[in-house]
Amino acid sequence: MRRHIPSTRALLIFDAVARHHGVGKAAEELCLTHSAVSQQLRLLEEQIGVRLVQRTARGTELTEAGRRYHGQISGDLLRLQNHTLEAMAQRADGLRLLVGAVPVLAEGWLTPRLPEFVSRNPGCSLHLQVFPTHLYMEDQPxxxxxxxxxxxxxxxxxxPLMGESCVAVCSPRAKxxxxxxxxxxxxxxxxQLRTRMGAWEEWFGQVPNLRAPDNLVAGHRFDLFSSLVAAVRADLGVGLVPDYFVERELRSGELVLACPHRAPSSRGYSVFVAPSRTDDLLVGAFVAWLRAAAAPPVQAVAA
Structure with missing residues (x-):
C-alpha cells in the first residue's frame, strides 16, 4: 500500500516558511536559494493536492489548510528530531537504563538519590521519563x-518498594x-490534588482527635504536587503531601508541619521490571539499589 508521506526535506522547508512567514528568511535559515524553497513548496502542494501558502501584500502567508497542516506536522518533526538524537546518544557499549517513574516519586525521592547509583555504575547512561499514572499501555517502553x-x-x-506516609504542611507565616x-x-x-480528592478524608480518619473542616473536598485544586507545594509556600493554604516530597523544605524551614501527625496513605509504590529485561545485570543492580535505598533504616540494638 502506498504511503502518503512527503519527504523530510519538503516538510522542513514548509516548517521554516511557516515559522518565518516568508520564503526569504526560510531560505537563509536552511542555506538554500529562494527558488529551491519555492520549488519544494510547489512539489509539496502538488503531492498533497492542497494550497498551503499564498502570496499577499505582506508577503507569504499560510492558507487555512496550511495553518492546520503546520500545526499537525510541527510536533511530529520535533519528535522525529528527538528520536534521532536519542539514537545518536546511544553508547557503543549499550549501557543504557530507561526508567519510567510516577512524577511525584521521581522528583521528590528518586532523583535526589540517583547520584549514588551513578557513582556505583559510572558507565551507565540513565534516562528518567514519566511513567503515566492513568494511561494504559500494554507494551511499556x-x-x-x-x-x-x-x-x-x-x-x-x-x-513492592515502599509505602507512603502523608503530612499536612503549611507556610511558617500561615494564619x-x-x-x-x-x-x-x-x-x-x-x-486539593485533583487525582487525590479523597486524601484529606482518609488522612483525618486515620489521625485521632483532629477537628476537620465541614467540607473536606473544597478548596483550590491542582494537577501536580509541585504546583500544590508552591501554593503552600505562597501561603495559599495547607497541603497534604507525601513526607518524602517535602523533606528539603521542612529541613530548611521554608515549610513547617501544620501538625506533627504522619498518617500512612493507601498508596504504595512498586518497582516493575520489563519482561524482556529480567535477566539483565544492570537492571538487576538498579532494582537491588532501589530496594536498598527504600528500606527503612536498621534500628541499633542497645547492649
Missing part, C-alpha cells in the same frame, strides 16, 4: 518502572498555624 502498586504492566515482574498545631483545622484552607 521502559526497562524498569517505579509506580504505584496498582499500576498495570502486563507481564512485568513487580516487587491559624497555632490552631492547626493543636489539631484544629476547622478554619484551614485545604488545598
Amino acid at each position: 521502559f526497562d524498569v518502572g517505579v509506580q504505584y502498586d496498582d499500576a498495570v504492566w502486563p507481564g512485568a515482574n513487580a516487587q 491559624g498555624r497555632a490552631a492547626m498545631a493543636r489539631g484544629d483545622f476547622r478554619a484551614a484552607q485545604l488545598l
Whole structure:
C-alpha cells in the first residue's frame, strides 16, 4: 500500500516558511536559494493536492489548510528530531537504563538519590521519563518502572518498594498555624490534588482527635504536587503531601508541619521490571539499589 508521506526535506522547508512567514528568511535559515524553497513548496502542494501558502501584500502567508497542516506536522518533526538524537546518544557499549517513574516519586525521592547509583555504575547512561499514572499501555517502553502498586504492566515482574506516609504542611507565616498545631483545622484552607480528592478524608480518619473542616473536598485544586507545594509556600493554604516530597523544605524551614501527625496513605509504590529485561545485570543492580535505598533504616540494638 502506498504511503502518503512527503519527504523530510519538503516538510522542513514548509516548517521554516511557516515559522518565518516568508520564503526569504526560510531560505537563509536552511542555506538554500529562494527558488529551491519555492520549488519544494510547489512539489509539496502538488503531492498533497492542497494550497498551503499564498502570496499577499505582506508577503507569504499560510492558507487555512496550511495553518492546520503546520500545526499537525510541527510536533511530529520535533519528535522525529528527538528520536534521532536519542539514537545518536546511544553508547557503543549499550549501557543504557530507561526508567519510567510516577512524577511525584521521581522528583521528590528518586532523583535526589540517583547520584549514588551513578557513582556505583559510572558507565551507565540513565534516562528518567514519566511513567503515566492513568494511561494504559500494554507494551511499556521502559526497562524498569517505579509506580504505584496498582499500576498495570502486563507481564512485568513487580516487587513492592515502599509505602507512603502523608503530612499536612503549611507556610511558617500561615494564619491559624497555632490552631492547626493543636489539631484544629476547622478554619484551614485545604488545598486539593485533583487525582487525590479523597486524601484529606482518609488522612483525618486515620489521625485521632483532629477537628476537620465541614467540607473536606473544597478548596483550590491542582494537577501536580509541585504546583500544590508552591501554593503552600505562597501561603495559599495547607497541603497534604507525601513526607518524602517535602523533606528539603521542612529541613530548611521554608515549610513547617501544620501538625506533627504522619498518617500512612493507601498508596504504595512498586518497582516493575520489563519482561524482556529480567535477566539483565544492570537492571538487576538498579532494582537491588532501589530496594536498598527504600528500606527503612536498621534500628541499633542497645547492649
